[in-house]
Amino acid sequence: xxxxxxxxxxxxxxxxxxxxxxxxxxxxxxxxxxxxxxxxxxxxxxxxxxxxxxxxxxxxxxxxxxxxxxxxxxxxxxxxxxxxxxxxxxxxxxxxxxxxxxxxxxxxxxxxxxxxxxxxxxxxxxxxxxxxxxxxxxxxxxxxxxxxxxxxxxxxxxxxxxxxxxxxxxxxxxxxxxxxxxxxxxxxxxxxxxxxxxxxxxxxxxxxxxxxxxxxxxxxxxxxxxxxxxxxxxxxxxxxxxxxxxxxxxxxxxxxxxxxxxxxxxxxxxxxxxxxxxxxxxxxxxxxxxxxxxxxxxxxxxxxxxxxxxxxxxxxxxxxxxxxxxxxxxxxxxxxxxxxxxxxxxxxxxxxxxxxxxxxxxxxxxxxxxxxxxxxxxxxxxxxxxxxxxxxxxxxxxxxxxxxxxxxxxxxxxxxxxxxxxxxxxxxxxxxxxxxxxxxxxxxxxxxxxxxxxxxxxxxxxxxxxxxxxxxxxxxxxxxxxxxxxxxxxxxxxxxxxxxxxxxxxxxxxxxxxxxxxxxxxxxxxxxxxxxxxxxxxxxxxxxxxxxxxxxx
Numbered sequence: 001x002x003x004x005x006x007x008x009x010x011x012x013x014x015x016x017x018x019x020x021x022x023x024x025x026x027x028x029x030x031x032x033x034x035x036x037x038x039x040x041x042x043x044x045x046x047x048x049x050x051x052x053x054x055x056x057x058x059x060x061x062x063x064x065x066x067x068x069x070x071x072x073x074x075x076x077x078x079x080x081x082x083x084x085x086x087x088x089x090x091x092x093x094x095x096x097x098x099x100x101x102x103x104x105x106x107x108x109x110x111x112x113x114x115x116x117x118x119x120x121x122x123x124x125x126x127x128x129x130x131x132x133x134x135x136x137x138x139x140x141x142x143x144x145x146x147x148x149x150x151x152x153x154x155x156x157x158x159x160x161x162x163x164x165x166x167x168x169x170x171x172x173x174x175x176x177x178x179x180x181x182x183x184x185x186x187x188x189x190x191x192x193x194x195x196x197x198x199x200x201x202x203x204x205x206x207x208x209x210x211x212x213x214x215x216x217x218x219x220x221x222x223x224x225x226x227x228x229x230x231x232x233x234x235x236x237x238x239x240x241x242x243x244x245x246x247x248x249x250x251x252x253x254x255x256x257x258x259x260x261x262x263x264x265x266x267x268x269x270x271x272x273x274x275x276x277x278x279x280x281x282x283x284x285x286x287x288x289x290x291x292x293x294x295x296x297x298x299x300x301x302x303x304x305x306x307x308x309x310x311x312x313x314x315x316x317x318x319x320x321x322x323x324x325x326x327x328x329x330x331x332x333x334x335x336x337x338x339x340x341x342x343x344x345x346x347x348x349x350x351x352x353x354x355x356x357x358x359x360x361x362x363x364x365x366x367x368x369x370x371x372x373x374x375x376x377x378x379x380x381x382x383x384x385x386x387x388x389x390x391x392x393x394x395x396x397x398x399x400x401x402x403x404x405x406x407x408x409x410x411x412x413x414x415x416x417x418x419x420x421x422x423x424x425x426x427x428x429x430x431x432x433x434x435x436x437x438x439x440x441x442x443x444x445x446x447x448x449x450x451x452x453x454x455x456x457x458x459x460x461x462x463x464x465x466x467x468x469x470x471x472x473x474x475x476x477x478x479x480x481x482x483x484x485x486x487x488x489x490x491x492x493x494x495x496x497x498x499x500x501x502x503x504x505x506x507x508x509x510x511x512x513x514x515x516x517x518x519x520x521x522x523x524x525x526x527x528x529x530x531x532x533x534x535x536x537x538x539x540x541x542x543x544x545x546x547x548x549x550x551x552x553x
Contacts, residue, residue, distance in 0.1 A: 032287040032350040036368040037439040098544040104506030108552020114544035117152040122545035125531040127520035128186040132195040136181040163201035165227040165248035170300030175224030178204040185272035195236040200269025203229030216264035229267035245298040252304025271355040284352035288314030317372035317401040318349035354426035366423030370401040402450040425470030430477035437470035461499040462487030471517040482514020
């Protein structure tokens, strides 16, 4: 790839940056299914974990199985006494501090958590090329554990994190500033720095027109909403401070052919992957995915123009289908027959938790409905975002939109005819095969053209296949998959599935959602980094999250 700005400008001069709106036919009817599973709420069957979880069972398997906990029944609420009309209400008590579970003693494992200054909730964990371990700590911010350190250092907006974009001219939006760090990926070595990572944010929460994805196109656009979220490049300096460069993931005026006012859709950055060979950082988000130049050093006044933004957005392997148009009413009229519920046409796209760089320079993306091989390099022999976009979105390339867990009706399906893939993670293994995890469907192994080779679900540690995270071990090619709703971690090596369950990592970690798994490649030895989000017990006490580091065989 040639230098970022010069290269982008050359494409602009050649007339190759004209893009259509989010529809194969140029219509703006795309629908992001914003209720899809996610890390905070991976699905409607999320169990309530009892205060004293039952002992795990160990049925025969190719490894040790921690079993699936009884969801239990939360204690009844004794009710709320009526308030005295003449007495001011008592202020709510301060938040209950989280329970800090003592780390287990397990061969090959080390654990760090709240006792070492880590966050209550762990959304992501990575390492940079200097050996620092970084943690996405949600609303608490970004955390780093330096080599040899015994406690984490925390960074927030006051330290320079910027979970919001720029107004035209480079100004800062007024209103609420919301910080929630939900993803992190190791960056590259940088002269004069002690480490560097890319950080993804969640936009300001809201529903309907207040959702950060919808607000720009709504009746009352609010910059504090539609400019919230996106991503930063964070550089750690030798004195322990940080500098940041913000990736404002939007398209400015007259960049997108059918949206001349501009486009603001991608705000929640769910997963990030870095490819040094092509100087690329790939952002998987709500609605679609985007490319960033890892060399970008910022331009607040750019206003979303390709020549200076340091990124291109966005692409999605969307499908034309139907969504319910009057669900609340029709579910009452026909509670047992969804086939009678009214529908409307939509272009479906959402939740690209799957992001994996292929050795060729292409990138695999997996979403709630479809996945794709984004043929960034192989389509033309050199990096070409626009050709790859065409080969993901255009009707002639429907074969490049993969339905991994097959719908009953391939095209034009109603909701009850679809099996949502709900991809939670992707990884490319040493043998070139692609592994896909799903919040609801287990794990699938694909060949280089998206053909399913085999699947795993009942073989995994929870016996169901509710997978929240996935990573490939670069040393032996094994694949690590963490559960969404309790059980622990599965490790697939050939035809053997090993379970790291409560017998190995302890009940508290086994009950936690495994929010992220990444391989640390900063050294020659194995270091698998595991983020345990934490969990809420039935008494509403939160058990704090942890970071596990595996260095065993």
